[in-house]
Every structure is written in C-alpha cells, then in structure tokens.
Amino acid sequence: MKKQSKYQEVVSYLKNAIESGRFPTGSRLPSIRQLSLDFHCSKDTIQRALLELRHEQYLYAKPQSGYYVLEQGQHQDLEIEVTDEHASAYDDFRLCVNETLIGRENYLFNYYDNHEGLDELRQSVHKLLFEQGLYCKPDQLVLTSGTQQALFILSQITFPSQTTDILVEQPTYHRMNRLLIAQGLSYQTIERRINGIDIEELESHFKTGKIKFFYTIPRFHYPLGHSYSEEEKKSILSLASQYNVFIVEDDYLGDLDAKKNPSFHYLDREDRVIYIKSFSTSLFPALRITALILPNCIKEAFVAYKNILDYDSNLIMQKALSLYIDSQLFEKNRLARLVGQDRYQKQLEEIVDRLPCPLPHFPLHDGVLLDLTHYPKIASLKHSQLGLDFFEDAYLGACPYQFVKVSLDNLEKVLNYLKAELD
Structure with a gap:
C-alpha cells in the first residue's frame, strides 16, 4: 500500500476527526502553528490541507480567529455548481490570496x-x-x-x-x-x-x-x-x-x-x-x-x-x-473550462443545424471563425454593434480581411443579416 504524503495524512486525520465528532460542529481547530508542530511539517502543508477542507465545505474561516467546523451534511447543500467557470476561478483564487495574507508579512x-x-x-x-x-x-x-x-x-x-x-x-x-x-x-x-x-x-x-x-x-x-x-x-x-x-x-x-x-x-x-x-x-x-x-x-x-x-x-x-x-483548484477549474467548451460546441452545433444552408466555419474557444471568401458581405458589418473581430492587430501589414470572429451570441444575428441580403 502506497504511503500517504504528509499533506494527505493531515487531510485524512482532520476529515476523520470532524466526521467522528472529535471536532464537533462550530468548534475551533488548533492553530496552523500547533498543527504544524503536531504533524512535524511546514505551515504551508497545513494551510494546503485546511484550504482543501474549506473547499470541500468541512471548514469555514473567521478573519483573525481561525478555522471552525461546518455543520456536517450542510456541506453537501453548499457544493458549488459551476455555471460560470470564470467566476468560479475568481472565487477560488481570491480564497488563495486571502490564505496567503495570513501570517506572511515577509x-x-x-x-x-x-x-x-x-x-x-x-x-x-x-x-x-x-x-x-x-x-x-x-x-x-x-x-x-x-x-x-x-x-x-x-x-x-x-x-x-x-x-x-x-x-x-x-x-x-x-x-x-x-x-x-x-x-x-x-x-x-x-x-x-x-x-x-x-x-x-x-x-x-x-x-x-x-x-x-x-x-x-x-x-x-x-x-x-x-x-x-x-x-x-x-x-x-x-x-x-x-x-x-x-x-x-x-x-x-x-x-x-x-x-x-x-x-x-x-x-x-x-x-x-x-x-x-x-x-x-x-x-x-x-x-x-x-x-x-x-x-x-x-x-x-x-x-x-x-x-x-x-x-x-x-x-x-x-x-x-x-x-x-x-490545492487542485487549478485542475478543478481547468476541467470546468473543458466542460464549458463541450457545452459551447453543442450550442454551436444546434445553431448550425437550424441553418438553411451549410456554414463553412471553424470553431474557436471563444467564438466562431467565418471565412470571408464565403461571406464577403460581412465586411460591411465592421462598424456594427455585433462585436465582430477582423484581427486587424494580428497582422504586421495591412489586414487582408480573410476571416472574422463572431461570438456565439451574435452568430444568428450575423447569419440572419446574410440571409436577408441573399434573399
């Protein structure tokens, strides 16, 4: 059996202590300094463990006070549903910044x-x-x-x-x-x-x-x-x-x-x-x-x-x-972005399926790339409110206006314009 790292040992011990009631709801955990002495490890290792338990909703923090045990069963209701991967990443990183400021005057x-x-x-x-x-x-x-x-x-x-x-x-x-x-x-x-x-x-x-x-x-x-x-x-x-x-x-x-x-x-x-x-x-x-x-x-x-x-x-x-x-928050949010990309691809496919004619397009991670050789009239929308990106700054010389990026939100509006022009 593979030996646990010190970090895993701390997480397992605190989880068991909370779930068994040795640390009852509302009780304050020993200080980071005391835990580092008890486990013979660095304060950073303890802080990583506490951050993971906080993320899993076993604990909550009180500024300038310490970590306290959250009511068991409640953490299941508080599980974060990632509806906006950027907001989730921001919240997680803010948590890490707050943790960093604790006891790190150096x-x-x-x-x-x-x-x-x-x-x-x-x-x-x-x-x-x-x-x-x-x-x-x-x-x-x-x-x-x-x-x-x-x-x-x-x-x-x-x-x-x-x-x-x-x-x-x-x-x-x-x-x-x-x-x-x-x-x-x-x-x-x-x-x-x-x-x-x-x-x-x-x-x-x-x-x-x-x-x-x-x-x-x-x-x-x-x-x-x-x-x-x-x-x-x-x-x-x-x-x-x-x-x-x-x-x-x-x-x-x-x-x-x-x-x-x-x-x-x-x-x-x-x-x-x-x-x-x-x-x-x-x-x-x-x-x-x-x-x-x-x-x-x-x-x-x-x-x-x-x-x-x-x-x-x-x-x-x-x-x-x-x-x-x-603390695996980077990996958590990376996976959330991949889920978001899958969701985006399905939305794009649904829009394309509704079109009366084939759409030569190339999916991007944050929009759709349209080939202007197929849609030359789109160039006339350059100054519209549709947020089209013709990539002028991406060229050292004059922009050839070969491609345009359209956001998913504006794709149907652009295509409806083209359809009206063709009709």
Missing part, C-alpha cells in the same frame, strides 16, 4: 532575491507541467510578469547562434507584432493558414541563416484556432535542428487541449525549444504570471536581463498561485 515587507521566481511556485509549476507531459528540470523554470515581459526579454538577449531576425507567423498574437514594431527589431514573416504553414517556405526562411527564433502558437493558434499535428511539429523541429534555429512555443491555451497532444517541448531532443505557459489565459488577464522552460544555454542571459527590468513579480500573487495549484 512577502509584504521584504525583498526576494531569487530572480527566477518564488521557489514554492516554481515547484508547483514543475509538478503541474510534469502532470501535463512537459518534462524539465526545476532549475530550467523561470517566472516572469506576463508573456509580454517574457517575449521582450527573449527579443533583447543574444542567442548562441548570434543571429538577429525573429520569424513570426502572420497572423499572430498582436502584442508580439507590437513588440517587433516598437523596438524596431529585425523580423521575417510566414503565412499561417487555416490548415497550417508551408514547410518548404519555412525552410527557405531558416536557410537565410538569420533566424534567431521562430515564434509560434502551435495549439489553438491565435487567431485562426488551428493546431499543428504531431507530424508537422516533428518536421518543424527537424528543420530547426538542421539550421540551428530556436523555437519559442507560446502554449497559451494548452490547458484546453482535452486530447493532450504532444507539445514541441515534449518532442524536442536537442534543447532548442523555449516553452511559454501563461496563467493569465488559464485564470484571468489581471494575473500577470508566466512560466518559461528555458534551455540552459540562454537561461543565464535571460535571468540577468530580467533582473534589470524588475526585482521580482508580485510575491503575494506568486504564493497564491502556488497554493491554488497545490
């Missing part, structure tokens, strides 16, 4: 001299990535204040190849485009189509010998929604190896990949993939924390440059995110 009144990021969070992220099939050494992980800071540092530091050009897909993440223009950086572009890129065209760029790194969004590409197949990733990696090019893999929606397709980083055998994981898109935009897996050959330069930009990312938020991950 995070408020002291500096932290590890520029790679808070050790607790790096350990939490390392475990999370391992569970997602992203294997790395803990010392390869670096935390930044959002993806924009990570991309900026990568654009500024010198790579081993001493090359200068950044290769970007078009269309792509609008902030990457802005970064290139604002800094006057040397770049090359390759067209990303609804079915991927031209591998021969990619090789022609790599052959120039100027490419510093290829920035790509392999899964759920922004804005087209396309994901590379495993075969395409292997072909791109082979070319990167042949021409000594690094790949910056922005996996901003990797958490929504129910199939768990292998990443570039997983397939990489030569330590030339820089993996970026944003927590802003997984939770909410205001959480400016991003994790990178960096090849050893560029990590020192990256961390040195980061030290120039800021002393460290918000320690309270880093600790709260660590607690959020370790």
Whole structure:
C-alpha cells in the first residue's frame, strides 16, 4: 500500500476527526502553528490541507480567529455548481490570496532575491507541467510578469547562434507584432493558414541563416484556432535542428487541449525549444504570471536581463498561485473550462443545424471563425454593434480581411443579416 504524503495524512486525520465528532460542529481547530508542530511539517502543508477542507465545505474561516467546523451534511447543500467557470476561478483564487495574507508579512515587507521566481511556485509549476507531459528540470523554470515581459526579454538577449531576425507567423498574437514594431527589431514573416504553414517556405526562411527564433502558437493558434499535428511539429523541429534555429512555443491555451497532444517541448531532443505557459489565459488577464522552460544555454542571459527590468513579480500573487495549484483548484477549474467548451460546441452545433444552408466555419474557444471568401458581405458589418473581430492587430501589414470572429451570441444575428441580403 502506497504511503500517504504528509499533506494527505493531515487531510485524512482532520476529515476523520470532524466526521467522528472529535471536532464537533462550530468548534475551533488548533492553530496552523500547533498543527504544524503536531504533524512535524511546514505551515504551508497545513494551510494546503485546511484550504482543501474549506473547499470541500468541512471548514469555514473567521478573519483573525481561525478555522471552525461546518455543520456536517450542510456541506453537501453548499457544493458549488459551476455555471460560470470564470467566476468560479475568481472565487477560488481570491480564497488563495486571502490564505496567503495570513501570517506572511515577509512577502509584504521584504525583498526576494531569487530572480527566477518564488521557489514554492516554481515547484508547483514543475509538478503541474510534469502532470501535463512537459518534462524539465526545476532549475530550467523561470517566472516572469506576463508573456509580454517574457517575449521582450527573449527579443533583447543574444542567442548562441548570434543571429538577429525573429520569424513570426502572420497572423499572430498582436502584442508580439507590437513588440517587433516598437523596438524596431529585425523580423521575417510566414503565412499561417487555416490548415497550417508551408514547410518548404519555412525552410527557405531558416536557410537565410538569420533566424534567431521562430515564434509560434502551435495549439489553438491565435487567431485562426488551428493546431499543428504531431507530424508537422516533428518536421518543424527537424528543420530547426538542421539550421540551428530556436523555437519559442507560446502554449497559451494548452490547458484546453482535452486530447493532450504532444507539445514541441515534449518532442524536442536537442534543447532548442523555449516553452511559454501563461496563467493569465488559464485564470484571468489581471494575473500577470508566466512560466518559461528555458534551455540552459540562454537561461543565464535571460535571468540577468530580467533582473534589470524588475526585482521580482508580485510575491503575494506568486504564493497564491502556488497554493491554488497545490490545492487542485487549478485542475478543478481547468476541467470546468473543458466542460464549458463541450457545452459551447453543442450550442454551436444546434445553431448550425437550424441553418438553411451549410456554414463553412471553424470553431474557436471563444467564438466562431467565418471565412470571408464565403461571406464577403460581412465586411460591411465592421462598424456594427455585433462585436465582430477582423484581427486587424494580428497582422504586421495591412489586414487582408480573410476571416472574422463572431461570438456565439451574435452568430444568428450575423447569419440572419446574410440571409436577408441573399434573399
């Protein structure tokens, strides 16, 4: 029988004590300090256990007082039904922030001299990535204040190849485009189509010998929604190896990949993939924390440059995110978002089934992509109140107006307009 971890031991003991009546309803639990002494473990381990029991509605907290036992049987009625996955994630994370502020004055009144990021969070992220099939050494992980800071540092530091050009897909993440223009950086572009890129065209760029790194969004590409197949990733990696090019893999929606397709980083055998994981898109935009897996050959330069930009990312938020991950709340809300995606797909299918004619479309995680070659009249709705997104900022040059994103709420309105025009 597998031995329980100290964390599991604490959770099991307190559950049994509550259910057996040793800790009756309304009674106050021993302090975190006392429990850590009783179980010979850290205060963080105790806090993780108490947070899980609070989430499962065994306990409730009184500010500046402690944890108290909730009436048994009541917790079943209080079980949260996830109707809005974003609201649930917000509530859970707020709980973690509150827990973080208890007895952690050192995070408020002291500096932290590890520029790679808070050790607790790096350990939490390392475990999370391992569970997602992203294997790395803990010392390869670096935390930044959002993806924009990570991309900026990568654009500024010198790579081993001493090359200068950044290769970007078009269309792509609008902030990457802005970064290139604002800094006057040397770049090359390759067209990303609804079915991927031209591998021969990619090789022609790599052959120039100027490419510093290829920035790509392999899964759920922004804005087209396309994901590379495993075969395409292997072909791109082979070319990167042949021409000594690094790949910056922005996996901003990797958490929504129910199939768990292998990443570039997983397939990489030569330590030339820089993996970026944003927590802003997984939770909410205001959480400016991003994790990178960096090849050893560029990590020192990256961390040195980061030290120039800021002393460290918000320690309270880093600790709260660590607690959020370790308490399985991140996984809970990730699964809730996957359920939400399934619900969205069913709604989309119901709308499409009601249409009088076939709808060439491509599902996105937050809308529907329509091909304007089939619906050129939609361009006339650019200034309407329907919230259409033509992705102007996703192009470095003039927007070709090839695609438009329509929210599910507005899809029928747009299609009714088209039907009226056709009639």
